[in-house]
Structure formats: C-alpha cells, structure tokens
Amino acid sequence: MNKYKAKSAPCLYGHIHDSKLEAERCNELHLLLKANDISDLKIQEHYLLIPAQKFSTITENEQKVEYIADFVYFDNRTNQTVIEDTKGMRTKDYILKRKLLKNLYCNDNTIFVEKGNEKRKINQILKRVKYKETLLKNFTNKFGEVEGQRLYKMYEKNFPSKKRSKKSTTHHL
Numbered sequence: 722m723n724k725y726k727a728k729s730a731p732c733l734y735g736h737i738h739d740s741k742l743e744a745e746r747c748n749e750l751h752l753l754l755k756a757n758d759i760s761d762l763k764i765q766e767h768y769l770l771i772p773a774q775k776f777s778t779i780t781e782n783e784q785k786v787e788y789i790a791d792f793v794y795f796d797n798r799t800n801q802t803v804i805e806d807t808k809g810m811r812t813k814d815y816i817l818k819r820k821l822l823k824n825l826y827c828n829d830n831t832i833f834v835e836k837g838n839e840k841r842k843i844n845q846i847l848k849r850v851k852y853k854e855t856l857l858k859n860f861t862n863k864f865g866e867v868e869g870q871r872l873y874k875m876y877e878k879n880f881p882s883k884k885r886s887k888k889s890t891t892h893h894l
C-alpha cells in the first residue's frame with residue numbers, strides 16, 4: 722500500500738509499519754490503550770470493498786478489492802469506532818478506496834480519520850496564500866495600485882480561490 726514512501730519502520734510492539742509516522746502512531750495508540758482511552762486496537766484491518774466476481778469464463782473474473790486500515794479501535798471517550806489511516810501520499814487509488822470504505826462502513830458510530838496530514842494542509846494553505854500574493858502583485862505592477870487592486874478583487878469574485886483550490890485538494894473529507 723505504501724510503495725510511494727516505502728521506508729518501513731518498527732514500532733515498540735514488534736510490528737513493521739509502512740512508515741516512521743505510522744510506527745510512532747502505533748506507539749501512541751498503545752499508550753492510549755494503557756490509559757484506557759481506547760480499546761480493541763487492531764492493526765492492518767481488512768475491509769471488503771468489492772467482493773471477488775466470477776463470470777462464465779475465467780478471464781472475465783475480478784479479484785476482490787479491500788481497504789486495509791492502518792489502525793482500528795474503539796474510542797472510549799467518544800463511543801465511536803475509529804478507522805484510522807496514516808497517510809502521506811494520497812494516490813488516486815487510495816482516494817477511491819477511501820470513498821468506498823466510507824460509503825460502506827462509516828456512519829455516526831464508525832468514523833474515518835486521517836492522521837499525519839497536518840503538514841500537508843499547512844503547505845497547501847501557504848501555497849494558496851503565495852499564489853494570491855503573486856496575483857495581486859502582477860495586477861498592481863501592470864495596472865497600478867488602485868486599478869490593480871480593483872481588478873484583483875474582481876478576479877477573486879469571479880474565481881474564488883476556494884473553488885480553484887478544490888480541484889487540487891481532492892483529499893478533502
């Protein structure tokens with residue numbers, strides 16, 4: 722699942738995890754387990770998304786599709802089952818599987834969370850801010866302070882950055 726940053730790392734409990742971040746999170750979850758904040762911790766839990774499909778000829782058959790969650794546990798504080806994923810790289814495959822997983826398994830009692838993407842989120846915000854600054858600078862350089870600002874505001878109104886950035890941030894829940 723983690724071919725993209727393939728640097729596996731052990732946790733304190735003898736599992737080999739796909740990343741250092743995931744191993745650290747495993748240690749953390751074991752602490753929460755000891756503190757009785759969570760219970761029933763499972764690692765690499767498989768969820769069936771699409772069952773294997775059999776057709777009249779063998780070449781038409783399809784293998785099953787599964788989502789393998791990094792961690793699943795019951796949160797005693799919220800009374801919810803949490804399916805947790807530690808993700809760095811979000812591939813299109815991953816995003817599609819996540820949507821299927823949520824559609825099939827998530828509800829008020831079972832939630833899905835992604836951990837370790839805070840840095841990514843901040844980088845995206847910074848990128849957006851920088852883009853806006855550059856845009857405004859280009860407008861004012863070309864048309865002068867007053868006219869540039871007016872044009873920039875018009876541009877923002879017609880193409881709000883929220884709308885634009887959605888395209889590149891498909892990982893939104």
Ligand SMILES: [Zn+2]
Pocket residue numbers: 732733734735736737738744747748764
């Ligand atoms: Zn572990």
